[in-house]
Amino acid sequence: MFTDKVVLITGASSGIGAACALAFAKSSATLSLVGRNLDNLSKIGKLCEKLNHIKPLLIVADVTSDTDLDKIVEDTANKFGKIDVLINNAGINSVPETHSSAETYDRVMATNVRATYLLTTKATPYLLKTKGNVVNISSILSNKPLPIMTPYCMSKAAIDMLTKCTALQLGPRGVRVNAVNPGPVKTEMFKRGGMSETNCDRMFAGIEMSAPLKKTTKGEDVAELVMFLASDRATCITGSCYVIDCGLMLGDADNL
Numbered sequence: 001m002f003t004d005k006v007v008l009i010t011g012a013s014s015g016i017g018a019a020c021a022l023a024f025a026k027s028s029a030t031l032s033l034v035g036r037n038l039d040n041l042s043k044i045g046k047l048c049e050k051l052n053h054i055k056p057l058l059i060v061a062d063v064t065s066d067t068d069l070d071k072i073v074e075d076t077a078n079k080f081g082k083i084d085v086l087i088n089n090a091g092i093n094s095v096p097e098t099h100s101s102a103e104t105y106d107r108v109m110a111t112n113v114r115a116t117y118l119l120t121t122k123a124t125p126y127l128l129k130t131k132g133n134v135v136n137i138s139s140i141l142s143n144k145p146l147p148i149m150t151p152y153c154m155s156k157a158a159i160d161m162l163t164k165c166t167a168l169q170l171g172p173r174g175v176r177v178n179a180v181n182p183g184p185v186k187t188e189m190f191k192r193g194g195m196s197e198t199n200c201d202r203m204f205a206g207i208e209m210s211a212p213l214k215k216t217t218k219g220e221d222v223a224e225l226v227m228f229l230a231s232d233r234a235t236c237i238t239g240s241c242y243v244i245d246c247g248l249m250l251g252d253a254d255n256l
């Protein structure tokens with residue numbers, strides 16, 4: 001499905017981004033994978049290469065650095081000559097204990113919002129040439145207030161609006177922009193946010209009980225939706241934000 005398509009994925013060294021990398025590799029995409037942790041990035045890169053026999057470009061970069069953002073776009077274009085799909089996935093959550101600090105606010109906004117905005121802007125000349133598309137990884141928390149994670153919720157609300165503004169701006173020139181809004185997915189994000197393994201397991205067990213579909217979303221499920229939106233099967237879809245949460249946002253089916 002993505003033969004000869006160059007797909008650039010940020011945050012490909014872990015979680016949802018890694019799942020996207022593997023799914024696109026299975027669909028024969030040529031991959032440019034971005035992360036900070038070279039060991040993890042290399043592991044995912046090797047798995048991708050096993051699947052599609054195409055060596056991915058691995059870019060060690062921090063998306064909060066403007067110089068690194070330039071490098072991400074330039075290295076990808078220099079290596080493969082074009083960019084067809086940009087997946088803005090790199091992101092962090094805000095730790096409840098520190099979420100009201102200026103430092104946390106700045107870090108969450110710089111990673112989740114500023115980087116997505118700037119990388120999209122920098123990749124746009126290439127996307128215009130290929131009539132490519134962008135998929136931003138947002139969250140159900142863009143639309144569901146959770147006061148213990150206010151900066152994170154704010155950042156994802158900004159991503160939804162960025163998605164719509166960019167889609168409106170680039171639509172007439174043939175570039176589509178969409179977002180995927182996952183519910184909780186068990187990844188490193190929670191542990192990185194300071195949550196213990198036990199508390200994480202307990203939280204996910206609770207979510208599974210209350211989600212109408214009685215399960216939680218996996219990285220692979222998110223990757224399927226991302227791939228659909230990035231593919232030529234979605235040529236009439238732009239500016240849309242797709243919830244994928246096993247029904248969690250609907251409410252508790254056991255208490256109707």
Ligand SMILES: NC(=O)c1ccc[n+]([C@@H]2O[C@H](COP(=O)([O-])OP(=O)(O)OC[C@H]3O[C@@H](n4cnc5c(N)ncnc54)[C@H](OP(=O)(O)O)[C@@H]3O)[C@@H](O)[C@H]2O)c1
Pocket residue numbers: 010011012013014015016017034035036037038040061062063064089090091092093111137138139140181182183184185186187188189190192
């Ligand atoms: N897990 C969930 O429940 C959930 C739900 C909805 C939305 N999301 C969103 O999904 C996206 C991926 O999260 P995840 O759950 O897969 O988390 P994760 O496992 O912690 O992965 C986060 C990825 O982002 C990268 N990253 C973070 N900060 C970066 C920076 N400054 N520069 C470059 N790369 C950076 C990490 O790279 P390194 O590890 O190499 O540093 C890693 O590859 C995020 O945007 C998150 O908000 C997650």
